[in-house]
Amino acid sequence: MPGEVPLRCLIVVPPARVRSWDAEMHDAAIKNETDKLALVFEQKHKRGPLAEMRDQRAIGVVYNPAYEKWGNYVPTSFSRRYDALLFLDFTRALDPCLWSLMKRRSPQIFHSAISEDCHHELLSLL
Numbered sequence: 348m349p350g351e352v353p354l355r356c357l358i359v360v361p362p363a364r365v366r367s368w369d370a371e372m373h374d375a376a377i378k379n380e381t382d383k384l385a386l387v388f389e390q391k392h393k394r395g396p397l398a399e400m401r402d403q404r405a406i407g408v409v410y411n412p413a414y415e416k417w418g419n420y421v422p423t424s425f426s427r428r429y430d431a432l433l434f435l436d437f438t439r440a441l442d443p444c445l446w447s448l449m450k451r452r453s454p455q456i457f458h459s460a461i462s463e464d465c466h467h468e469l470l471s472l473l
Contacts, residue, residue, distance in 0.1 A: 360406065361415045367402040368423060372434040382436040392426035400424050 363369035376384055388397065403423035410419065425432060 358410070358412065361412055363404055364402055364420065367404065367420065368425060369402075369404045371401070373436055376434065376436050384434040386425070386429075386432045386434070388426040388430055388432075395426075397426040398424050 363373060372384060376382055386397075392398065400422050401424075402420040403425075404419055405421050406419070
């Protein structure tokens with residue numbers, strides 16, 4: 348795993364569903380010996396394999412691996428939903444950065460402080 352991640356911030360994400368976009372992207376990343384992929388969809392991709400409807404895992408602010416079997420996936424056509432897509436097979440939680448801001452700043456300026464104080468950390472995730 349790149350970088351040091353505090354154990355309190357670590358969420359182990361189960362393997363993706365078979366034939367989901369997440370499984371396909373994970374396999375493509377391994378095949379290309381990387382953990383990052385970038386896709387740009389053009390008009391010609393609106394039909395064909397990238398337009399196929401498949402499950403895509405929705406990991407965001409609210410995510411619980413315990414519900415993986417019943418939820419966390421939405422039907423998605425990559426080329427119809429997105430103009431471009433970044434796939435990151437490994438990321439770090441932003442919580443430590445945001446938590447430290449909350450301790451130092453008042454809520455009124457919290458949102459404007461994120462880009463100022465966390466800009467470099469956010470860029471390092473890519």
